[in-house]
C-alpha cells in the first residue's frame with residue numbers, strides 16, 4: 426500500500442469513528458436529559474421516507490426504525506410484532522412530546538432474559554416425551570417479574586414474548602410493584618391423565634425452580650394452568666428447595682393462596698366494563714352479552730355478569746359455542762364449571778340440553794348482542810367478526826383474553842365508536858389479586874373474601890380512571906382507552922427504567 430492510500434484510509438476511519446461517537450452520544454443524551462423538551466417546531470415536523478436519515482429523523486421515523494430493527498432481529502415472531510406494533514402506534518403522540526422515551530421503548534422490546542429449556546417426562550404407558558419450556562423475564566423495572574404460565578401446543582417464543590410484553594404494561598397499570606414476565610410450554614394437557622399432568626409439572630419445575638423466587642420471579646396460571654397445575658408445580662418447588670414461600674400465585678387457599686384469585690380475572694373484567702359503561706352513561710343491567718371461552722376467565726366473568734343483572738348468552742371452547750336464548754342461568758353455569766373443571770369435557774356434550782343451541786366449529790360473534798367479552802385466546806376476533814358485532818348492535822367490547830382482537834378488529838371498534846376496554850387494562854384483575862396474594866404471603870396473613878374483593882374493585886376503578894385520563898391527554902378521542910392503557914402503563918415503567926440507568 427502506498428503512503429497516499431494509507432493516509433486516505435486512516436482519514437476515512439477517523440471520520441467514521443467521530444461520526445459514530447457523535448451519534449451514540451446524542452442518543453445517550455436524549456435518554457438521560459429528561460428535562461429537555463423538544464420545541465413545538467421539532468415535534469410538528471413531518472417526515473417522509475426520503476428524509477429518514479439519522480440526524481433528521483423525527484419521532485415517527487425513529488419509531489419506524491425501532492420497529493423495523495425489532496422485526497429484522499426476530500423475523501418469525503408475528504404475535505410479538507403485533508403486540509409491539511399496537512402499543513407503538515398509540516405511544517407515538519407521547520414520543521412526539523417527550524423524545525426521551527423513544528430509546529427507553531427500544532430497550533423495553535428486548536427481554537432482560539429469555540430462558541428456553543428441555544422438559545423430558547414419561548406418560549402412564551411408559552413412553553418418553555420431550556417438550557419445550559419457556560420463561561421470559563421481560564422487565565423488572567418496577568418489581569419482580571410476574572406473569573402466568575401457559576401450557577398449550579401453540580406455545581413458542583413469539584407467544585411467550587407477546588404475553589410477557591403485554592404483562593409489563595398491564596402489571597404497571599395495577600399500581601402494584603410487579604415487573605413483567607411470562608412462560609409456559611408446548612405441552613398439550615388435553616386428554617392427559619392426572620398422573621401425566623403431575624409428571625409434566627414436576628419435570629417443568631425441576632428446571633424452572635433455579636430461575637424463580639418470591640423476590641425475583643413469581644409465575645402463576647394462564648391457559649392450561651389452573652389450581653391443579655399450580656399445586657403440582659408448587660409441591661415440586663418446595664421439595665427441591667425446602668422453602669415454603671410465595672414463589673407462585675394462584676395457590677390453594679389452605680397453602681398460601683388468596684381468596685378471590687380464581688375469580689379475579691373474570692370479576693375484574695366485569696368491574697372494568699361496569700366502570701367504562703357508567704362513565705358513558707350506560708349500565709350493565711339487562712344487557713345481552715356474548716362471552717367466548719369456558720375456562721377460568723369466562724366462568725367467573727359469566728358469574729359476575731349474573732350478579733350485576735346482565736344476560737350472558739354464549740360460552741365457547743376450541744370446538745364450538747353454545748347459545749342460550751334466555752341467558753345462561755346459575756344452574757347451567759354450575760354444570761359448565763363441573764364439565765370443564767372436574768370432568769374436563771367439551772361443550773358439545775351439552776348439545777342435547779333443550780335450552781342450549783350448540784354451534785359446531787364456530788365463534789359466537791355473529792349473534793345479536795349489546796356487549797362482547799372475548800375470554801378465550803389471542804386473535805379470536807377478526808375484521809369480519811368485528812363488523813358482524815357492529816351490525817348486530819354491539820356497543821361495547823372488553824377483553825378478558827390477551828390480545829383477542831386483531832388489528833383490523835381494533836380499527837373497526839375505533840371507527841364505530843365502540844366502547845373498547847383493551848386486555849391489558851380490562852383483564853388486569855387476575856394479576857392484581859396475584860399481587861395481593863404476594864402481599865399476604867409476605868405478611869403471613871390471609872385477608873377475607875370481602876377485603877380482597879373490595880381491593881380488586883378499587884384497583885379496577887383506578888385502572889379505568891388512569892386509562893380514561895391518559896386517553897383524553899394523548900388518545901385519538903376521549904374514549905380511546907387503548908391508547909390510554911398503553912400510555913398510562915408505559916410511563917411508569919419507562920420513568921423507572923430511566924431512574925435506574927441504562928441496564
Ligand SMILES: NC(=O)C1=CN([C@@H]2O[C@H](COP(=O)(O)OP(=O)(O)OC[C@H]3O[C@@H](n4cnc5c(N)ncnc54)[C@H](O)[C@@H]3O)[C@@H](O)[C@H]2O)C=CC1
Pocket residue numbers: 646647648649650651690718719720721722723741742743744800801802803805825826827852853855856
Ligand atoms: N387465568 C388468568 O388469570 C388470566 C388469563 N388471561 C387470558 O384469558 C384467556 C383465557 O385464559 P384462562 O381462562 O385462564 O384459560 P383456561 O385454560 O382456563 O381456558 C381457556 C379457554 O379458552 C378456550 N380456548 C383455548 N384456545 C381456544 C381457541 N383456539 N379457540 C376457542 N377457544 C379456545 C378453551 O376451550 C377454554 O375455554 C387467555 O387469553 C389468557 O391469557 C388473562 C389474564 C389473566
Ligand SMILES: O=C(O)CCC(=O)C(=O)O
Pocket residue numbers: 571572573574592595643644645646647674827852853855856857859
Ligand atoms: O396472576 C398472574 O401472575 C398471571 C396473570 C396473567 O398471566 C395475565 O395477566 O395474563
